[in-house]
Amino acid sequence: xxxxxxxxxxxxxxELKLSVSTVSRALNNHPNISTRTKEKVKKMxxxxxYRPNAMAAGLRNNKSRTVGLVVPxxxxxxxxxxxxxxxxxxxxxxxxxxxxQSNDSLEQEIALAETLYSTRIDALAVSSTLYTTDFSHFxxxxxxxxxxxxxxxxxxxxxxKVIKGDDYLGGYKVTxxxxxxxxxxxxxxxxxxxxxxxxxxxxxxxxxxxKHKIAFKKSRVFYQELTKENALAACEKIFSKTPYPDGIFxxxxxxxxxxxxYCRKINVRVPEDLKIVGYSNDPRAxxxxxxxxxxxxxxxxxxxxxxxxxLDLLQQPATTPQRYSEELVPIQLxxxxxxxxxxxxxxxxxxxxxx
Amino acid sequence: xxxxxxxxxxxxxxELKLSVSTVSRALNNHPNISTRTKEKVKKMxxxxxYRPNAMAAGLRNNKSRTVGLVVPxxxxxxxxxxxxxxxxxxxxxxxxxxxxQSNDSLEQEIALAETLYSTRIDALAVSSTLYTTDFSHFxxxxxxxxxxxxxxxxxxxxxxKVIKGDDYLGGYKVTxxxxxxxxxxxxxxxxxxxxxxxxxxxxxxxxxxxKHKIAFKKSRVFYQELTKENALAACEKIFSKTPYPDGIFxxxxxxxxxxxxYCRKINVRVPEDLKIVGYSNDPRAxxxxxxxxxxxxxxxxxxxxxxxxxLDLLQQPATTPQRYSEELVPIQLxxxxxxxxxxxxxxxxxxxxxx
DNA sequence: CCGAAAATTGCAAACGTTTGCATAAAATAT
DNA sequence: ATATTTTATGCAAACGTTTGCAATTTTCGG
Numbered sequence: 001x002x003x004x005x006x007x008x009x010x011x012x013x014x015e016l017k018l019s020v021s022t023v024s025r026a027l028n029n030h031p032n033i034s035t036r037t038k039e040k041v042k043k044m045x046x047x048x049x050y051r052p053n054a055m056a057a058g059l060r061n062n063k064s065r066t067v068g069l070v071v072p073x074x075x076x077x078x079x080x081x082x083x084x085x086x087x088x089x090x091x092x093x094x095x096x097x098x099x100x101q102s103n104d105s106l107e108q109e110i111a112l113a114e115t116l117y118s119t120r121i122d123a124l125a126v127s128s129t130l131y132t133t134d135f136s137h138f139x140x141x142x143x144x145x146x147x148x149x150x151x152x153x154x155x156x157x158x159x160x161k162v163i164k165g166d167d168y169l170g171g172y173k174v175t176x177x178x179x180x181x182x183x184x185x186x187x188x189x190x191x192x193x194x195x196x197x198x199x200x201x202x203x204x205x206x207x208x209x210x211k212h213k214i215a216f217k218k219s220r221v222f223y224q225e226l227t228k229e230n231a232l233a234a235c236e237k238i239f240s241k242t243p244y245p246d247g248i249f250x251x252x253x254x255x256x257x258x259x260x261x262y263c264r265k266i267n268v269r270v271p272e273d274l275k276i277v278g279y280s281n282d283p284r285a286x287x288x289x290x291x292x293x294x295x296x297x298x299x300x301x302x303x304x305x306x307x308x309x310x311l312d313l314l315q316q317p318a319t320t321p322q323r324y325s326e327e328l329v330p331i332q333l334x335x336x337x338x339x340x341x342x343x344x345x346x347x348x349x350x351x352x353x354x355x
Numbered sequence: 356x357x358x359x360x361x362x363x364x365x366x367x368x369x370e371l372k373l374s375v376s377t378v379s380r381a382l383n384n385h386p387n388i389s390t391r392t393k394e395k396v397k398k399m400x401x402x403x404x405y406r407p408n409a410m411a412a413g414l415r416n417n418k419s420r421t422v423g424l425v426v427p428x429x430x431x432x433x434x435x436x437x438x439x440x441x442x443x444x445x446x447x448x449x450x451x452x453x454x455x456q457s458n459d460s461l462e463q464e465i466a467l468a469e470t471l472y473s474t475r476i477d478a479l480a481v482s483s484t485l486y487t488t489d490f491s492h493f494x495x496x497x498x499x500x501x502x503x504x505x506x507x508x509x510x511x512x513x514x515x516k517v518i519k520g521d522d523y524l525g526g527y528k529v530t531x532x533x534x535x536x537x538x539x540x541x542x543x544x545x546x547x548x549x550x551x552x553x554x555x556x557x558x559x560x561x562x563x564x565x566k567h568k569i570a571f572k573k574s575r576v577f578y579q580e581l582t583k584e585n586a587l588a589a590c591e592k593i594f595s596k597t598p599y600p601d602g603i604f605x606x607x608x609x610x611x612x613x614x615x616x617y618c619r620k621i622n623v624r625v626p627e628d629l630k631i632v633g634y635s636n637d638p639r640a641x642x643x644x645x646x647x648x649x650x651x652x653x654x655x656x657x658x659x660x661x662x663x664x665x666l667d668l669l670q671q672p673a674t675t676p677q678r679y680s681e682e683l684v685p686i687q688l689x690x691x692x693x694x695x696x697x698x699x700x701x702x703x704x705x706x707x708x709x710x
Numbered sequence: 711c712c713g714a715a716a717a718t719t720g721c722a723a724a725c726g727t728t729t730g731c732a733t734a735a736a737a738t739a740t
Numbered sequence: 741a742t743a744t745t746t747t748a749t750g751c752a753a754a755c756g757t758t759t760g761c762a763a764t765t766t767t768c769g770g
Contacts, residue, residue, distance in 0.1 A: 005499060008756055019720045024758060032718060051495070054474045055413040056756030059725050064410060066453075066474075074429060074454075075439045084430045087456060096474065098421075099429075099454045101442060119409045119421075119451065140406070144360060257642060287612060289644040363726055374750045379728060387748060411726035414755050 007048040016044055027052070058120065066096040067310055068116040070126040072104045072153070077253075077282045078299050079127060082151070085303025086125065086310075093311055095122070102129050104225075110137040123147035123310050128155070130195045130225060142322065147313030151306045152297075156196045159324040161313070163305050165297045167197045170331045171204025174249050174277045174295060177333055179212045181275055181341050183247030186214075188221040189234055189259075190251050198223075201251060201279075226251055231258035239266060247275045247339075253282035256292050260338065275339040290337030302329045362405040370399055382407070413475065421451040422665055423471040425481040427459045427508070432637045433654050434482060437506070440658025441480065441665075448666055450477070459484050459580075465492045478502035478665050483510070485550045485580060497677065502668030506661045507652075511551045514679040516668070518660050520652045522552045525686045526559025529604050529632045529650060532688055534567045536696050538602030538630055541569075543576040544589055544614075545606050553578075556606060556634075581606055586613035594621060602630045602694075608637035611647050615693065630694040645692030657684045 009023045016023070018037070026033045026041035058064045067090060071079040087097045098121060102109040109129050116124060117140050124141055128150065135158040141148045142160065151163040178186050188205050191198040202221065209216050224230040231254065238245065250256040256278030260270055268274050270290055278285055281296040305327055313322070364378045371378070373392070381388045381396035413419045422445060426434040442452045453476065457464040461484050471479060472495050479496055483505065490513045496503045497515065506518040533541050543560050546553040557576065564571050579585040586609065593600065605611040611633030615625055623629050625645055633640055636651040660682055668677070
């Protein structure tokens, strides 16, 4: 009936003829409150239906027990899995996680940094936009000694804690794998080079080619946002003229899948005529026919590491200078049918034009 | 250098020889502050690197500009898509979204309700646990007039705003579809009946059978958590004795996919010997071979509706009594290869025992 | 039973905002 | 000019906690 229905510790105090301070301490299990009053207080709290006001406590303590998480999008397999793990782990330790999506827009990422700071999050983990090369919008956090961790898509020259996959090795291994399976002309569909992890994969790709004395051809690598549409566009280009490549290293599985489906349509046999490898080991890679070779990045492990790093920083005194450090999460090539050594001789490249 | 580095509005006030109230009003674009001082204040705010403290404002206003979102898990396709949409939409309107996972544990869901209340979220949207039949842990929100919206997995007899898919129709349509394609013995793998939406799908399944004069057999429906492991266990059972069914209606796509793969192994041809339909239209359903018929639940539309409902309630005065209302999101059967009418006559059921 | 130490409780300020009301300044009408 | 309205600013309380310090009570050795 009454408008003010929220019970506070002063209600408890009045009811019990105690001071608010003892009530507060009792509820927080402060050592020099007698067990008897602690019990009394807690019972009364229950009876009144008291719920602590996190904002009041947060204001007083200057901490929100909330950590921010910024990812490109939560509906993509890899960041979704990582987010899940981080969220669960931090929740076990009494932290809330404010999961935010930049939707791969730098503008949104900048706005997010601003508003997340306003909520006074206790720490921040971010996997940046594809296009973030200037990270200065995160300076506020560094300057104010708020734990800051980057993962997966991490900055290059920005001194923070970084947890990333071994993308160079990934690029190298995939390429070498294709070569070992007999490929001599390998196309690489990469993400934009504004995102460092693609730079590294490309480096791995190049090094593997060099190692096996295969010439690197600029025309055989594509830099684009790794969407289905862009993958199709790349296919049109690749298969518009012969010779067709005999291997494709796609930097994500959406792209690999799209290529595979395209090949089906134009009667290019996978893996006989063309071998395909994706990246990230999306669940779809396993179930498509032929199943697609991909690179597992162990998102659960990465999530675990990010969570641990956050918790670690969170319990250090704020004065401790934030150290730059890079943690590497291993990768593993998962060999599947799409890159299996051909049993039958590959037929000579099809001449049929696509489309 | 100094420890207290956070600038507040009183810093701005002092700097400008104004009162804190004018500064506050200036920053909030209050009408009776002159444009001149507004500009001055904002300039100084920028210069000092002032960031509003959301907790202080929240405490004063008794609102957090945060809404809670509780889902079973954010890594599953359906809730992930919905969460994405809700998050983006609410963010456009200046709200944060605290996404939380119950991991399908009732215990965790209860704890979540408690701590979310403590953070004084302005509204709450939830898709419940599979096992939530008593929803009283959400009473706090109702009692305190905090907008509360349920979606997808919704309560049966709990008076709140509800947004759900048309599960009865879904169950009906799937079953009728299988019958029309020639199935006479249809297994249904359902989720546990503690979750109302499965009750409805089962009802649809039964009604479609009755309509087409096919006897309902208790032994042909399974109630279980829809995991891969459970799906395999069900397969073992189903294919341990003849006659095999000629149709399976799985209540999610993970189950459908698992069955399909199992059939491949034991040489049951899909769709010739057995037709399979899943539910939710997971991206995997489309790319597997044969592609799996499924039911699109339009998660984006559902997310949109949930977000709109929240925003709607959010701007109503707190006094407005919360009305119970149910909104139905349509479903659509997506026909694919796994349930196509067989061209060749189905061979008589294979006798080979599985395993 | 006294005094000192230990254990328990209370006082009051502080965290950074917002806002009703009062006041001061400027603009307008007389 | 003065009185009146309009516009702009300031005062101070309030939101619900936590915590350093002071005050009180209890415990206990002698």
